[in-house]
Amino acid sequence: MRVTVWNEFLHESRGDETVLSHYPEGMHAVIAEGLRESLGAEVEVRTATLQQPEHGLTEDVLADTDVLLWWGHIAHDQVADEVVERVHRHVLEGMGIIVLHSGHFSKIFKKLMGSTCSLKWRNGGDRELVWNVDPTHAIADGVPNPILLQEQEMYGEYFDIPTPDELVFISSFTGGEIFRSGVTYRRGLGKVFYFSPGDQDYPVYHHPDIRRVLANGVRWAQPRKPRTHLPADHHPAGWFE
Amino acid sequence: MRVTVWNEFLHESRGDETVLSHYPEGMHAVIAEGLRESLGAEVEVRTATLQQPEHGLTEDVLADTDVLLWWGHIAHDQVADEVVERVHRHVLEGMGIIVLHSGHFSKIFKKLMGSTCSLKWRNGGDRELVWNVDPTHAIADGVPNPILLQEQEMYGEYFDIPTPDELVFISSFTGGEIFRSGVTYRRGLGKVFYFSPGDQDYPVYHHPDIRRVLANGVRWAQPRKPRTHLPADHHPAGWFE
Amino acid sequence: MRVTVWNEFLHESRGDETVLSHYPEGMHAVIAEGLRESLGAEVEVRTATLQQPEHGLTEDVLADTDVLLWWGHIAHDQVADEVVERVHRHVLEGMGIIVLHSGHFSKIFKKLMGSTCSLKWRNGGDRELVWNVDPTHAIADGVPNPILLQEQEMYGEYFDIPTPDELVFISSFTGGEIFRSGVTYRRGLGKVFYFSPGDQDYPVYHHPDIRRVLANGVRWAQPRKPRTHLPADHHPAGWFE
Amino acid sequence: MRVTVWNEFLHESRGDETVLSHYPEGMHAVIAEGLRESLGAEVEVRTATLQQPEHGLTEDVLADTDVLLWWGHIAHDQVADEVVERVHRHVLEGMGIIVLHSGHFSKIFKKLMGSTCSLKWRNGGDRELVWNVDPTHAIADGVPNPILLQEQEMYGEYFDIPTPDELVFISSFTGGEIFRSGVTYRRGLGKVFYFSPGDQDYPVYHHPDIRRVLANGVRWAQPRKPRTHLPADHHPAGWFE
Numbered sequence: 001m002r003v004t005v006w007n008e009f010l011h012e013s014r015g016d017e018t019v020l021s022h023y024p025e026g027m028h029a030v031i032a033e034g035l036r037e038s039l040g041a042e043v044e045v046r047t048a049t050l051q052q053p054e055h056g057l058t059e060d061v062l063a064d065t066d067v068l069l070w071w072g073h074i075a076h077d078q079v080a081d082e083v084v085e086r087v088h089r090h091v092l093e094g095m096g097i098i099v100l101h102s103g104h105f106s107k108i109f110k111k112l113m114g115s116t117c118s119l120k121w122r123n124g125g126d127r128e129l130v131w132n133v134d135p136t137h138a139i140a141d142g143v144p145n146p147i148l149l150q151e152q153e154m155y156g157e158y159f160d161i162p163t164p165d166e167l168v169f170i171s172s173f174t175g176g177e178i179f180r181s182g183v184t185y186r187r188g189l190g191k192v193f194y195f196s197p198g199d200q201d202y203p204v205y206h207h208p209d210i211r212r213v214l215a216n217g218v219r220w221a222q223p224r225k226p227r228t229h230l231p232a233d234h235h236p237a238g239w240f241e
Numbered sequence: 242m243r244v245t246v247w248n249e250f251l252h253e254s255r256g257d258e259t260v261l262s263h264y265p266e267g268m269h270a271v272i273a274e275g276l277r278e279s280l281g282a283e284v285e286v287r288t289a290t291l292q293q294p295e296h297g298l299t300e301d302v303l304a305d306t307d308v309l310l311w312w313g314h315i316a317h318d319q320v321a322d323e324v325v326e327r328v329h330r331h332v333l334e335g336m337g338i339i340v341l342h343s344g345h346f347s348k349i350f351k352k353l354m355g356s357t358c359s360l361k362w363r364n365g366g367d368r369e370l371v372w373n374v375d376p377t378h379a380i381a382d383g384v385p386n387p388i389l390l391q392e393q394e395m396y397g398e399y400f401d402i403p404t405p406d407e408l409v410f411i412s413s414f415t416g417g418e419i420f421r422s423g424v425t426y427r428r429g430l431g432k433v434f435y436f437s438p439g440d441q442d443y444p445v446y447h448h449p450d451i452r453r454v455l456a457n458g459v460r461w462a463q464p465r466k467p468r469t470h471l472p473a474d475h476h477p478a479g480w481f482e
Numbered sequence: 483m484r485v486t487v488w489n490e491f492l493h494e495s496r497g498d499e500t501v502l503s504h505y506p507e508g509m510h511a512v513i514a515e516g517l518r519e520s521l522g523a524e525v526e527v528r529t530a531t532l533q534q535p536e537h538g539l540t541e542d543v544l545a546d547t548d549v550l551l552w553w554g555h556i557a558h559d560q561v562a563d564e565v566v567e568r569v570h571r572h573v574l575e576g577m578g579i580i581v582l583h584s585g586h587f588s589k590i591f592k593k594l595m596g597s598t599c600s601l602k603w604r605n606g607g608d609r610e611l612v613w614n615v616d617p618t619h620a621i622a623d624g625v626p627n628p629i630l631l632q633e634q635e636m637y638g639e640y641f642d643i644p645t646p647d648e649l650v651f652i653s654s655f656t657g658g659e660i661f662r663s664g665v666t667y668r669r670g671l672g673k674v675f676y677f678s679p680g681d682q683d684y685p686v687y688h689h690p691d692i693r694r695v696l697a698n699g700v701r702w703a704q705p706r707k708p709r710t711h712l713p714a715d716h717h718p719a720g721w722f723e
Numbered sequence: 724m725r726v727t728v729w730n731e732f733l734h735e736s737r738g739d740e741t742v743l744s745h746y747p748e749g750m751h752a753v754i755a756e757g758l759r760e761s762l763g764a765e766v767e768v769r770t771a772t773l774q775q776p777e778h779g780l781t782e783d784v785l786a787d788t789d790v791l792l793w794w795g796h797i798a799h800d801q802v803a804d805e806v807v808e809r810v811h812r813h814v815l816e817g818m819g820i821i822v823l824h825s826g827h828f829s830k831i832f833k834k835l836m837g838s839t840c841s842l843k844w845r846n847g848g849d850r851e852l853v854w855n856v857d858p859t860h861a862i863a864d865g866v867p868n869p870i871l872l873q874e875q876e877m878y879g880e881y882f883d884i885p886t887p888d889e890l891v892f893i894s895s896f897t898g899g900e901i902f903r904s905g906v907t908y909r910r911g912l913g914k915v916f917y918f919s920p921g922d923q924d925y926p927v928y929h930h931p932d933i934r935r936v937l938a939n940g941v942r943w944a945q946p947r948k949p950r951t952h953l954p955a956d957h958h959p960a961g962w963f964e
Binding site: 379 | 620627668706722
């Protein structure tokens with residue numbers, strides 16, 4: 001299984017001290033490390049960032065990626081439309097995608113959802129409890145119910161997403177807000193998992209339960225088959241076409 | 242539209258002072274009054290209780306009921322199986338049903354759901370915020386987001402229900418718990434709405450937003466057509482049978 | 483209720499004789515007439531076509547439209563991106579949209595769905611039976627089960643759409659194919675209904691059951707509230723924001 | 724993985740010649756053989772029948788079963804309520820269950836669904852095409868789209884089941900009928916798969932694609948965790964209870 005972790009990598013490269021205290025080599029490095037730790041030989045993890053040519057997401061890289069993780073925040077508009085189209089096409093052809101936290105407002109997530117994807121937020125160090133409402137779901141395997149995050153940014157409803165295919169996690173925050181924090185969708189042949197925990201100001205991606213969820217998510221999102229084009233509109237010669 | 246509000250009516254008839262302070266003539270009286278107030282001439286509201294012959298739910302009463310509301314708590318086992326079967330049959334034939342609060346553990350709700358319907362609870366006067374996650378839903382029409390209940394019993398996940406057809410409300414509680422507090426289902430030709438706010442120890446059914454939700458729920462749950470038997474397994478003579 | 487029926491109006495204006503035999507003044511004229519007949523004073527119906535300035539879908543027209551019906555086929559690419567963005571914004575703000583038949587491949591439908599929306603087709607005069615699998619749904623009110631269309635273009639699976647919020651109709655065709663022919667979604671505050679019966683070569687929009695479904699669909703898709711912008715990502719001052 | 728195939732075993736033991744021509748040692752024998760063939764060392768398959776003490780479904784057998792397959796037809800009423808309760812409890816605690824064909828009218832399926840589960844049928848040797856409408860689903864892995872069954876009993880809509888969690892297969896029949904022939908649900912901690920192909924009068928369980936679907940279904944339905952009681956309603960001492 002080949003995984004690519006994409007990070008906008010701006011908070012870190014601009015030298016934000018809080019962010020660097022948690023993620024000295026970038027958030028992607030910590031996310032990738034967590035996946036390697038959890039999945040071991042089962043997985044080969046690469047990273048890619050906004051700053052690289054084609055943001056590190058060339059046709060070759062995507063064709064060789066089973067699951068893509070996406071973290072972006074302050075530079076959604078800097079992601080080239082051509083790369084977004086390419087990622088979108090690969091998802092529809094079967095590549096899994098896990099969109100993280102502020103990636104809810106990325107071009108690729110909005111394109112997959114078809115809605116505004118807007119939400120409420122407050123960066124006030126709320127305690128977040130991530131409750132599992134689907135105990136049979138593979139993504140929730142082996143994590144406590146709830147997951148406890150001592151300090152997090154609040155993300156609150158109304159979160160303007162399509163009705164999820166599956167609702168796995170709902171979070172509560174100290175302030176009383178709730179958020180559908182783990183939701184899945186299918187788009188074409190690709191599986192989509194959005195998971196909200198993970199702000200740059202908090203060490204969320206070091207948390208063992210969050211790492212476990214991401215590892216579960218990667219396993220869940222991997223394609224069952226070789227990547228394929230869904231046929232365009234066509235006139236079949238018979239049933240089996 | 243003809244509505245029947247069913248109440249176990251035991252806390253009140255046994256003289257529980259807290260309950261009587263909020264509901265001197267029974268919870269059903271306050272729920273019925275709220276529906277009359279909200280729906281006016283659109284609705285004819287009756288009540289029925291456990292103590293009546295056949296619990297007030299004779300074949301005639303049910304055949305003349307478009308939507309049944311159900312509140313029970315400490316006497317689920319005293320409800321006759323025959324009456325449960327009768328209510329179940331009427332739901333499958335098109336009667337709407339709104340199951341309230343501790344009715345989650347009633348025989349009729351378990352029979353409609355097919356699961357244990359168990360949950361967590363704590364009667365500690367938590368503040369409950371009832372968040373709407375489906376802003377187009379008729380049941381949420383005209384209520385603020387969130388609804389604020391200053392004091393309530395906590396109901397928490399994991400709530401062992403089937404995946405809802407529609408998830409309308411999610412509540413948070415002071416203690417950090419969350420709960421899928423407004424969910425809908427179809428069973429046969431009948432529409433089912435479960436709404437959790439409403440403990441006997443708190444004046445929840447006097448709250449104008451809660452009354453509005455129940456009125457919306459009654460409108461939503463009413464059958465579109467005359468009550469009918471779904472055909473049993475049968476061998477059709479042609480397509481239109 | 484104000485309805486706008488949009489038609490690409492190319493088959494007709496180019497003088498295709500088969501199409502003109504069924505729709506001498508355009509498909510939009512027949513669809514609009516059917517809605518007026520079914521909904522009477524309840525509705526005010528306008529039409530708009532590709533050839534008009536801004537395709538007849540100016541900001542003013544859309545702001546004054548509760549439900550938009552969309553029929554397009556051979557000129558999806560000629561629809562200006564700016565108009566597609568405008569329609570999309572209005573849907574997210576609450577305008578209902580009913581996408582018809584070959585509109586499955588329109589820019590607006592693909593943008594709302596996020597998938598390829600591709601399917602199979604065969605224009606061979608198959609008999610189509612439109613089966614209702616949700617008898618409580620308002621869109622199926624008053625139509626026989628199945629609806630019988632003596633001659634139709636076949637549309638077959640796999641239809642590459644997201645999992646529907648509600649699956650109302652499934653069609654079978656003489657050739658043995660099946661198709662999810664009536665599906666609903668929510669996007670933002672807007673309701674979306676896709677209904678596949680309706681090729682230009684057959685008099686489908688004269689069929690009384692199809693007209694009834696479209697009238698039901700218009701009622702179902704209308705917004706509950708005045709059009710509103712969903713708030714963008716924001717930092718709330720309190721719960722009720 | 725331990726699998727138990729349950730069969731009512733009446734058509735065969737009564738000597739029905741058509742049935743015996745396809746299933747000389749009983750339908751359970753052929754289904755079990757198919758699972759052994761497909762899953763090999765991954766699985767240990769047992770069978771049980773109505774005629775055995777406690778219908779072969781003792782507490783010990785069920786506690787040692789990961790996935791139960793259920794085939795019944797003319798003797799649903801002869802299944803003891805006590806055994807039905809036991810199977811139901813095990814499903815809620817995590818045992819997977821695959822209900823086959825006429826098992827749609829079994830006590831256990833109705834109890835899990837909460838609806839009448841009625842449908843239409845015609846035993847006229849229709850050709851059945853089983854179309855996959857969820858190409859990412861594990862249950863459809865490796866089977867052609869559609870699966871072709873030259874002769875089958877027709878099962879038609881309206882099939883009175885709750886809205887499925889997942890709709891995997893839709894069948895068409897020569898007569899023009901359609902049927903939601905592969906649907907999944909969760910009940911408690913257990914996964915439920917209903918799959919309609921499989922009448923006693925046709926050699927359906929010898930068909931390699933049908934065998935593949937059943938093997939996929941067994942893998943899909945197996946519990947993730949050791950069997951456990953979901954907690955009854957309880958007052959938690961803290962979040963993690």
